Amino acid sequence: MLTGPVKFHAVLAAAALSALPWLGGHQPPAAGHHGGGTQIRAVEQAQLKSINVPAAWRMSRGRGVTVGVLDTGVDASAADLSGSVSTGPDYTQGADPAGYQPPHLHGTFIASLIAGHGSGPGRAGGIIGVAPGAQVLSVRVILDDSEPGIGPYNTNPRFADAIGRGIRYAASHGAGVINMSLGSVQPTRAMQAALAYAVSRGVLVVASAGNSGAPGQAYTPYSYPASFAGVLAVAAVNESGVRASFSDRNSSVVLSAPGVEVIGAGPGGTYLQASGTSPAAAFVTGVAALIRSAYPRLSPAQVEQAMISSAARRPAAGYSPATGFGEVDAAAALRAAGLLSLASPEAGLAAGRHFGGAAPGPVQVTHRDEARIAALGGIGAAGAAGFLASLAILATLTIRRVRGG
Numbered sequence: 001m002l003t004g005p006v007k008f009h010a011v012l013a014a015a016a017l018s019a020l021p022w023l024g025g026h027q028p029p030a031a032g033h034h035g036g037g038t039q040i041r042a043v044e045q046a047q048l049k050s051i052n053v054p055a056a057w058r059m060s061r062g063r064g065v066t067v068g069v070l071d072t073g074v075d076a077s078a079a080d081l082s083g084s085v086s087t088g089p090d091y092t093q094g095a096d097p098a099g100y101q102p103p104h105l106h107g108t109f110i111a112s113l114i115a116g117h118g119s120g121p122g123r124a125g126g127i128i129g130v131a132p133g134a135q136v137l138s139v140r141v142i143l144d145d146s147e148p149g150i151g152p153y154n155t156n157p158r159f160a161d162a163i164g165r166g167i168r169y170a171a172s173h174g175a176g177v178i179n180m181s182l183g184s185v186q187p188t189r190a191m192q193a194a195l196a197y198a199v200s201r202g203v204l205v206v207a208s209a210g211n212s213g214a215p216g217q218a219y220t221p222y223s224y225p226a227s228f229a230g231v232l233a234v235a236a237v238n239e240s241g242v243r244a245s246f247s248d249r250n251s252s253v254v255l256s257a258p259g260v261e262v263i264g265a266g267p268g269g270t271y272l273q274a275s276g277t278s279p280a281a282a283f284v285t286g287v288a289a290l291i292r293s294a295y296p297r298l299s300p301a302q303v304e305q306a307m308i309s310s311a312a313r314r315p316a317a318g319y320s321p322a323t324g325f326g327e328v329d330a331a332a333a334l335r336a337a338g339l340l341s342l343a344s345p346e347a348g349l350a351a352g353r354h355f356g357g358a359a360p361g362p363v364q365v366t367h368r369d370e371a372r373i374a375a376l377g378g379i380g381a382a383g384a385a386g387f388l389a390s391l392a393i394l395a396t397l398t399i400r401r402v403r404g405g
Helices: 034-050 105-115 150-155 162-172 189-200 277-294 300-309 330-342 370-404
Strands: 066-071 085-090 117-119 125-128 135-140 177-180 204-208 231-237 253-258 262-265 271-274
Touching: 034 125, 034 262, 066 105, 066 162, 066 277, 085 162, 105 135, 105 262, 105 271, 105 277, 125 262, 135 162, 162 177, 162 189, 177 277, 189 204, 204 277, 204 300, 231 277, 253 277, 253 300, 277 300, 277 330, 300 330
Parallel strands: 066 135, 066 177, 085 135, 177 204, 204 231, 231 253
Antiparallel strands: 117 125, 262 271
């Protein structure tokens, strides 16, 4: 059992977030300016096309779905996200010095990849996310690495369950999908319980697989929450669909998505570029939002099944700990979800069917020997008393082991 707080961090590669050098060598214009935003849109199109997003928009744009973004906070005034963000509690409050304004770098970047709607005239510029019609519920549960409170956050026990509390809040306030582009090698029971609560409310949880990978075939430690049961863990791949060298490689990986030099929106009209399993998880989260919008009656397991069964660039063996079942394909996933929505499971046992391999025969009648039953009943009562005594001892031993653990 853990005795101290767990160190969680946004899941980016070593280079972390960096300001995007302005295209053409010029300084970026003000947020929402048509010219610069159009340049950004042109660059990001390759990332969306690689997972077949433009084709998916003919079927769904994510309307009616709320995505819980548990992260460093989202700048709701960012031009590419304006009107699409609601803000929940800040479970890191008190870690930073009083009066400090968090930059919301990582959270804004991730939210834009999921639900950015563009900016400028006709929203023709800026970042457009995978599900531009979706709403974002921002819950601040971690800090950007540049914040002065990062030390207190990672050492003060009061923040140990910040993420678990964020999961519960998002799950109980309308989130149909939760994105967690964060991770730690240390699992906690509180987080596991919060995830179980989210699943019980029909929420699909997507998380980054982690960035502890290295070149070659070596396996990496498990990262949490990605490695908890019921969580869809996402690895990062390059433009060729090959695992990014930093991406974790282990059996928790379910799907993969682009995660190398991904462009997204930052706070204050800025644009950022980053590599990591963070943006990869955001892309898969966006696809999940598209499916939940088009087919709201599908369960989280069915949404995940649709993405798995339709994945592109599938490994030769069907599954790989490097890229999971393959790279997500937004349009194919929506088509697979449509087929799942048409399949209605048979309710109960159909007429004319029976259990067992043969047709039922006549009921066999057994005559009772009441004298013998009475005699055996006394022996049985004594045996039952002995069994109950043994059960009580077993329970006591179990309790002692738990208390002493």
